[in-house]
Amino acid sequence: MQIVNVSRxxxxxxxxxxxxxxxxTHRAIIFSSLAEGDSRVxxxxxxxxxxxxxxxxxxxxxxxxxxxxxxxxKGSGLAGLKEPEDVIDCGNSGTTARLLCGLLSGxxxxxxxxxxxxxxxxxxxxxxxxxxxxxxxFSGRNRGKLxxxxxxxxxxxxxxxxxxxxxxxxxKTAVLLAGLFCDGVTEVVEPGKSRDHTERMLPAYxxxxxxxxxxxxxxxxxxxxxxxxxxxxxxxxxxxxxxxALILPGSEVLIENVGVxxxxxxxxxILKNMGGSxxxxxxxxxxxxxVADIHVRHSPLKGVTIEGDLVPRAIDEFPAICVAAALxxxxxxxxxxxxxxxxxSDRIASMAEGLRSMGVDVDESPDGMVISGQERLLxxxxxxxGDHRIxxxxxxxxxxxxxESKIENAGCIATSYPGFWDSLRSLQGIG
Ligand code: S3P
Numbered sequence: 506m507q508i509v510n511v512s513r514x515x516x517x518x519x520x521x522x523x524x525x526x527x528x529x530t531h532r533a534i535i536f537s538s539l540a541e542g543d544s545r546v547x548x549x550x551x552x553x554x555x556x557x558x559x560x561x562x563x564x565x566x567x568x569x570x571x572x573x574x575x576x577x578x579k580g581s582g583l584a585g586l587k588e589p590e591d592v593i594d595c596g597n598s599g600t601t602a603r604l605l606c607g608l609l610s611g612x613x614x615x616x617x618x619x620x621x622x623x624x625x626x627x628x629x630x631x632x633x634x635x636x637x638x639x640x641x642x643f644s645g646r647n648r649g650k651l652x653x654x655x656x657x658x659x660x661x662x663x664x665x666x667x668x669x670x671x672x673x674x675x676x677k678t679a680v681l682l683a684g685l686f687c688d689g690v691t692e693v694v695e696p697g698k699s700r701d702h703t704e705r706m707l708p709a710y711x712x713x714x715x716x717x718x719x720x721x722x723x724x725x726x727x728x729x730x731x732x733x734x735x736x737x738x739x740x741x742x743x744x745x746x747x748x749x750a751l752i753l754p755g756s757e758v759l760i761e762n763v764g765v766x767x768x769x770x771x772x773x774x775i776l777k778n779m780g781g782s783x784x785x786x787x788x789x790x791x792x793x794x795x796v797a798d799i800h801v802r803h804s805p806l807k808g809v810t811i812e813g814d815l816v817p818r819a820i821d822e823f824p825a826i827c828v829a830a831a832l833x834x835x836x837x838x839x840x841x842x843x844x845x846x847x848x849x850s851d852r853i854a855s856m857a858e859g860l861r862s863m864g865v866d867v868d869e870s871p872d873g874m875v876i877s878g879q880e881r882l883l884x885x886x887x888x889x890x891g892d893h894r895i896x897x898x899x900x901x902x903x904x905x906x907x908x909e910s911k912i913e914n915a916g917c918i919a920t921s922y923p924g925f926w927d928s929l930r931s932l933q934g935i936g
Pocket of ligand 1 (some may be wrong): 571600673674699
């Protein structure tokens with residue numbers, strides 16, 4: 506188990522780039538694998554989660570060249586995947602498992618998905634329920650809710666209109682992927698807008714869709730064409746250094762080339778509401794996604810209320826937001842975040858436990874928390890629960906604690922941000 510000691514830090518200063526976007530990399534690998542012809546994924550995220558998706562396609566017969574900077578994928582076409590000879594191990598990646606459930610539903614073969622101890626506890630019925638009604642057959646642990654899960658797909662699925670009870674890009678994408686293998690029109694309606702990378706990318710690969718408010722409609726049997734795609738930096742990784750720069754006096758940081766898709770920028774709105782100096786510079790578009798440089802300066806923060814539509818737009822950033830709240834003036838009230846209980850760990854419980862051990866007053870409810878901000882944090886020993894974003898959030902909090910803290914089980918950071926400690930050292934001027 507990797508244990509990292511983290512001491513109180515001086516200001517963070519300088520310019521960094523963060524690793525490529527995880528959600529976009531997963532989708533680029535999937536759509537390129539299903540396309541006719543060659544695709545080149547430029548600046549992919551080479552972290553454990555996305556490599557799980559890549560290996561899954563390799564074992565289904567897709568030819569991949571991953572030697573240089575880019576990943577080259579020779580697509581197999583919609584009907585070209587082969588039955589995997591072995592179990593597909595999705596590791597820690599919920600996106601791999603749930604998106605593959607959608608795709609495998611439309612394959613006329615048998616496959617089995619599994620994952621690590623965290624993923625084997627995460628609900629799969631949110632995707633298997635709609636996919637079963639399209640005609641795929643799943644059998645998994647706990648009456649079909651948990652991995653390991655066997656999937657028997659069919660080559661002709663039934664198109665459905667699915668009204669999802671949760672705003673979830675994984676559910677939306679799983680159903681749309683299955684929709685590619687239907688004769689009619691598949692529709693997904695969400696209760697709130699989740700990240701829209703799938704809707705941006707599918708038309709670029711040649712599969713048109715219609716978007717109307719919270720509904721997305723896709724006609725089945727549209728072939729995909731291989732293409733080149735460039736992945737921007739991940740705002741979910743940038744979040745940790747944005748918060749670190751805000752809380753450490755004297756800090757001024759520029760994070761270059763970050764994806765600023767409006768379905769992902771809730772964190773910027775929240776931190777600006779808290780009084781944070783966060784500027785978005787040099788806006789541009791890269792492969793259909795908005796991209797910018799983010800400039801952050803240390804700022805006194807104040808407590809805010811976070812609820813409603815902001816929640817899905819910041820869903821992966823709550824661990825970092827909790828750290829900002831712990832050091833803000835006044836209370837931060839967060840509600841409508843019950844989804845955090847089924848992430849890589851129960852993130853409400855993980856952050857409440859971590860911050861309480863630093864002397865912060867945290868009130869937990871089933872779907873939220875109230876955090877009372879304060880000026881000082883106590884050092885401590887934190888167990889990440891195998892959750893990369895908890896490990897990074899507690900590391901950021903530890904930069905502000907009065908003494909040395911320990912982050913236990915810190916190896917999980919490689920799930921999304923293999924160079925996290927190097928980025929930190931470079932901003933501390935010791936890299
Ligand atoms: C993701 C969607 C989100 C997010 C996850 C990545 C995706 O999950 O938390 O890290 O790439 O589609 P939900 O769809 O469960 O909200």
